[in-house]
Amino acid sequence: xxxxxxxSAAERRRPPLWLSIVACSVPMFMxxxxxxxxxxxxxxxxxxxxxxxxxxxxFVNAYVLSFACxxxxxxxxxxxxxxxxxxxxGIAAFTLASLGCAFAETSGELIAGRAAQGVGxxxxxxxxxxxxxxxxxxxxxxxxxxxxxxxxxxxxALGPVVGGAVADGLGWQWIFWINVPVGVVAIPLALAVLRxxxxxxxxxxxxxxxxxxxxxxxxxxxxxxxxxxxxxxGTVLAAFAAGAVLLAAFVLWERRAEQPLLPLSFYRIRxxxxxxxxxxxxxxxxxxxIFLLAQYLxxxxxxxxxxxxxxxxxxx
Numbered sequence: 001x002x003x004x005x006x007x008s009a010a011e012r013r014r015p016p017l018w019l020s021i022v023a024c025s026v027p028m029f030m031x032x033x034x035x036x037x038x039x040x041x042x043x044x045x046x047x048x049x050x051x052x053x054x055x056x057x058x059f060v061n062a063y064v065l066s067f068a069c070x071x072x073x074x075x076x077x078x079x080x081x082x083x084x085x086x087x088x089x090g091i092a093a094f095t096l097a098s099l100g101c102a103f104a105e106t107s108g109e110l111i112a113g114r115a116a117q118g119v120g121x122x123x124x125x126x127x128x129x130x131x132x133x134x135x136x137x138x139x140x141x142x143x144x145x146x147x148x149x150x151x152x153x154x155x156x157a158l159g160p161v162v163g164g165a166v167a168d169g170l171g172w173q174w175i176f177w178i179n180v181p182v183g184v185v186a187i188p189l190a191l192a193v194l195r196x197x198x199x200x201x202x203x204x205x206x207x208x209x210x211x212x213x214x215x216x217x218x219x220x221x222x223x224x225x226x227x228x229x230x231x232x233x234g235t236v237l238a239a240f241a242a243g244a245v246l247l248a249a250f251v252l253w254e255r256r257a258e259q260p261l262l263p264l265s266f267y268r269i270r271x272x273x274x275x276x277x278x279x280x281x282x283x284x285x286x287x288x289x290i291f292l293l294a295q296y297l298x299x300x301x302x303x304x305x306x307x308x309x310x311x312x313x314x315x316x
Contacts, residue, residue, distance in 0.1 A: 015193045020135035021144055023193040025151040027091045027186045028128040030179055031121035032152050034063060036159030036286070037175055038114075040294045041167035045110070048172060055107040057224045060291055062111045065220055066118030067125070069213040072261050074123035075130070079199040083127050083134075088190055090123025095183030102176040113176075131194050160290055208253055208261035215246030 038045070042056050049055065078086040097116035104110035129148060136144040166174045222239035229236050254260040266272050 015135070017136055017140060017144065019193050020132060021147055023186070023189045024128040024132040024135070025148055026182060027087070027094075027124050027190070028148070029151050029155045030182050030186070031067075031094060031117075031124045032155035033159050033162060034117060034121065034179070035067075036156060036290060037163040037166075038063070039290045040160040040164035041172055041175060042291070042294055044167045044172045049104075049107045049110065051107045052228075054224060054228055055111070057291070058111045059107075059114060061220055061224060062114040063118040063121070065217060066115045067121045068118075069216050070119060070122035070209075071126055072212075073204070073209045075126040076202065076204050076261065078123065078127045078130065079202040080204055082196050082198045083130055084190065084194050084196045086123050087127040087131060087194070088187055090120045090127065091183050091186050091190065092120070094120030094124060095180055096120075098176040098179035098183070102173045131190075131197075134197055135194055156286070160294065164294075203259050205254075205257055205259060205261035208250060208257060211246050211250035211253060212261065215243045215250060218243035218246060 038059055042059065045051055045059055046056060051059070074086065074090065094117055097113050097120055100116060101110055101113035104113055129145070132144055132148055133141055163175055166172075166178070218239045222236045222243065225239070226236050251264070254262055254264050
């Protein structure tokens with residue numbers, strides 16, 4: 001005889017599990033894919049925009065930097081103003097920024113579009129996980145979160161492949177055009193399937209956001225310009241110094257803020273610290289190596305993004 005309890009009224013009103021997973025995972029897949037989708041098309045961008053190495057780095061870093069700097073802010077704004085509302089706004093912003101990238105005619109326009117994509121992605125990524133955890137019953141939450149993680153990993157793995165295939169087969173603009181129909185479908189799906197939620201009384205740590213963003217931008221700017229301007233040049237050293245001061249100020253502020261952007265008490269939790277160390281090591285290797293390998297394998301000697309392996313190494 002089965003001892004399982006009948007589903008509650010709240011569970012009966014929930015949409016199908018698969019539909020909730022799709023509503024949360026498809027937008028997340030789209031923004032995670034764009035983390036690396038540009039990497040294998042960098043040679044194409046270099047030829048199209050007459051871009052130098054610094055421009056190529058910003059094509060990648062503009063997205064990653066705005067995404068990383070505003071990730072905590074996106075989650076906090078969702079808690080304050082409504083998670084589904086900000087999730088949908090993030091999808092819309094990402095979709096419109098993708099259109100801007102597709103129409104870009106200069107390196108500066110593409111970099112600006114990539115930064116705008118990162119802003120939208122910073123709202124989509126954390127809130128997709130929160131909304132999914134809320135949308136499924138407790139007994140199925142582990143399954144749903146596992147599928148969410150699998151979709152995220154698949155997007156990271158497919159990013160370079162999709163970028164190279166699209167740039168070589170259709171044209172570089174389609175790297176960004178493919179986001180448009182996804183966004184058009186994802187917005188009404190999220191509004192129909194996901195429920196609104198928030199945390200009343202939550203305040204946004206604006207000073208913490210400014211300090212963290214300013215510090216990270218300064219450090220990344222110094223790293224990107226170190227090779228061209230010289231690692232000991234005044235501007236590069238000043239940027240490193242400014243970044244260090246701003247990040248130190250961020251830590252000091254977070255220690256005294258009533259509702260900090262990043263509660264430092266988390267770093268007393270050993271699993272949290274270890275998971276962050278592992279994530280930093282993994283993403284440092286992924287983003288750093290793919291940026292260099294994608295260019296090396298296409299430039300020395302010259303190849304397209306989809307040149308077969310057999311033609312890269314004669315005799316193999």
